[in-house]
Structure formats: C-alpha cells, structure tokens
Amino acid sequence: MNDRFGRPLEDLRITLTHACNFQCFFCHMEGEDGMENGLKKEDIILVAKVAKKIGIKSVKLTGGEPTLRRDLTEIIRGLKLLGYEDISMTTNGFLLKNLAFKLKEAGLDRINISLHAISRETFKKITGVDAFDKVIEGIKTAINAGLRPIKLNFVVNKRNISETFKFLDLAEKLGVDEVHLIELHPVGLGKKAFTEHDDLNAIEEQISRVAVKKEIRKKHFRPRYVLPSGLIVEVIKPYANPIFCAGCNRIRLSVDGKLKTCLYREDNVIDISDVFKSDFNEEVKEKLIEKAFMVAIAIREPNFKYKL
Numbered sequence: 228m229n230d231r232f233g234r235p236l237e238d239l240r241i242t243l244t245h246a247c248n249f250q251c252f253f254c255h256m257e258g259e260d261g262m263e264n265g266l267k268k269e270d271i272i273l274v275a276k277v278a279k280k281i282g283i284k285s286v287k288l289t290g291g292e293p294t295l296r297r298d299l300t301e302i303i304r305g306l307k308l309l310g311y312e313d314i315s316m317t318t319n320g321f322l323l324k325n326l327a328f329k330l331k332e333a334g335l336d337r338i339n340i341s342l343h344a345i346s347r348e349t350f351k352k353i354t355g356v357d358a359f360d361k362v363i364e365g366i367k368t369a370i371n372a373g374l375r376p377i378k379l380n381f382v383v384n385k386r387n388i389s390e391t392f393k394f395l396d397l398a399e400k401l402g403v404d405e406v407h408l409i410e411l412h413p414v415g416l417g418k419k420a421f422t423e424h425d426d427l428n429a430i431e432e433q434i435s436r437v438a439v440k441k442e443i444r445k446k447h448f449r450p451r452y453v454l455p456s457g458l459i460v461e462v463i464k465p466y467a468n469p470i471f472c473a474g475c476n477r478i479r480l481s482v483d484g485k486l487k488t489c490l491y492r493e494d495n496v497i498d499i500s501d502v503f504k505s506d507f508n509e510e511v512k513e514k515l516i517e518k519a520f521m522v523a524i525a526i527r528e529p530n531f532k533y534k535l
C-alpha cells in the first residue's frame with residue numbers, strides 16, 4: 228500500500244527492548260527514549276499479523292539489543308508462522324555465539340551485526356566494552372549457522388574512519404556477504420554524538436573506483452558497490468538526504484506500543500498501547516490495529532523532502 232508520496236509500506240521494524248549490554252557513544256535507540264523492556268510477544272505477533280495482512284513483506288528486529296529478550300526465539304517462531312519470508316535482526320553480536328543456531332532454527336533468515344572497529348582498542352572506545360573477540364566469534368558462528376546474507380554495520384565517525392578500508396579487508400577475510408558503511412546521524416539520544424560526524428563522500432568515491440559493479444537498492448535508494456572479491460558495500464547516508472527518504476518503505480513498532488512513521492519524529496506516531504491493555508477479543512484488536520496502520524499510511528511523510 229502506498230502513502231500519499233507514492234512510497235510503498237513494505238517493512239516493519241520492531242524495537243524489542245531498550246536494554247543493551249553496550250554503551251555505544253552514538254546510540255540512537257531507534258529515536259526512542261526511556262528504558263522499557265518491550266511489548267509482550269503476543270502483542271508483537273498480533274501487530275505483525277495485521278502488518279502482513281495489509282501487505283508488509285519483511286520484519287526487522289532491533290533494540291536496544293534484541294538478543295537480551297529471553298523470548299526472542301519464540302517471537303521469531305511466531306513471525307515465521309505468519310508466513311514472513313524475510314525476518315532479520317540487527318544485533319551487537321555479543322551473545323551470538325550461543326544463539327546463532329537457535330535463531331536460525333526458530334526461523335530467522337538473516338542477520339546484521341555491528342562491528343565498528345578492527346581492533347580491541349577502537350572497539351572499546353566506541354562501545355565501552357572490551358568485546359571485540361567475542362563479537363568476531365559471534366560473526367563466525369552466524370556464518371556457520373547460515374544466517375545469510377550476513378551484513379556487518381560500520382558507523383563511520385572520527386574514532387574509526389581511518390580503519391574503514393582495513394575493515395573492508397577484515398569483512399572479506401571473515402567471509403561475510405555485505406557491509407553497511409553508515410554515516411553518523413543526529414537522531415534521538417545520538418544527537419550529542421554528532422560532533423564526531425565525518426564525511427563518507429571521499430570513502431564512497433574511492434570504493435566506486437575499485438568496484439566492479441554499482442547497484443541502487445529499492446530500500447532508501449541506497450547505492451551498493453560490488454568489490455572484486457564479491458563483497459557488497461552499501462553506503463548509507465540517512466541524514467538530510469531526500470533521496471533516502473523518498474525510498475523509505477518502513478514503519479516502526481516502538482517498545483511502548485506506538486506505530487512510529489519516521490525514525491526522526493515523535494510527533495506523527497499512533498499510540499496503540501491501549502489496544503493491548505484492553506480486554507477486547509483478538510478479532511476486534513486486529514481491526515483496531517488495522518485502522519491504526521491506515522492512519523499511519525495517511526500521515527506518513529518523508530522527513531527530508533525536496534525543496535520546491
């Protein structure tokens with residue numbers, strides 16, 4: 228279903244918890260505030276069921292750190308039963324070594340793992356935790372578990388920009404499928420970190436010169452470069468970028484039960500938490516949630532627009 232800017236709504240991004248075992252200095256917590264542990268799994272599944280009915284095709288699980296949810300495998304199982312063919316998760320990788328096979332078995336299709344450094348020192352400077360080796364183990368296990376395509380997220384900033392090309396070498400060596408080079412952007416709690424912003428243009432230019440192929444992805448019209456090794460490098464510039472917003476196909480379900488139409492905005496959300504608290508039967512709840520989605524589609528707009 229398209230919004231009034233002609234953008235289809237195809238992707239549901241669910242914040243499972245605000246809890247996290249890292250303290251990345253740029254964390255934006257999906258633009259949400261507070262320290263909530265999340266909706267009940269039944270409520271999450273119900274929203275995903277309605278989303279599927281109105282044409283949403285994929286689900287992304289995020290946080291905080293989604294692996295801190297004890298019922299994570301049950302949530303994934305429930306989503307798979309709804310018939311979703313693209314269920315993915317973005318994680319810091321800390322707990323993956325023990326979890327990767329269980330997640331795959333539950334129905335997780337693919338995974339994005341944050342790795343913003345190539346050394347223990349920089350990793351700690353960015354995340355506040357000395358866990359580089361543990362995350363590497365997690366990545367290797369995720370590869371063995373077949374959670375593919377496996378993507379590594381690298382948020383470029385003043386503390387790690389000098390490691391960017393070595394990071395690409397490491398990704399090739401690890402055998403992951405793709406990397407996301409992400410521009411630091413001033414969202415939510417992450418606004419205070421914007422002083423550490425660094426430009427991605429020069430890096431993208433260098434990558435484009437060695438790439439064997441360039442593609443433009445439907446999602447956010449993100450540019451993707453295929454390196455001679457086969458590694459795909461996707462360059463994500465989410466800030467003040469009207470092209471990115473023109474290709475936005477997602478809606479968020481927040482930890483406290485709101486349909487959030489834009490990562491950057493708190494003012495055009497639809498609060499459906501009362502539906503979960505009510506004692507209506509499931510059929511009525513589904514109808515109310517469907518109506519909320521219709522309102523969300525009606526009010527949805529690109530955050531960064533072309534100026535007329």
Ligand SMILES: Nc1nc2c(ncn2[C@@H]2O[C@H](COP(=O)(O)OP(=O)(O)OP(=O)(O)O)[C@@H](O)[C@H]2O)c(=O)[nH]1
Nearest residue numbers: 287315317339378380407409463465466475477490
């Ligand atoms: N402005 C904006 N940035 C976003 C949005 N979604 C993701 N991003 C940025 O893109 C980065 C990568 O997000 P991920 O969750 O790893 O991946 P994804 O965007 O779901 O993409 P795939 O897994 O490749 O389909 C995030 O760290 C955000 O900075 C969005 O809707 N708006």
Ligand code: SF4
Nearest residue numbers: 247249251254291319
């Ligand atoms: S791992 Fe993710 S959720 Fe946790 S602090 Fe870092 S950016 Fe935030």
Ligand code: SF4
Nearest residue numbers: 472475489490529530
């Ligand atoms: S409209 Fe733009 S800023 Fe808002 S969620 Fe979509 S891509 Fe992100």
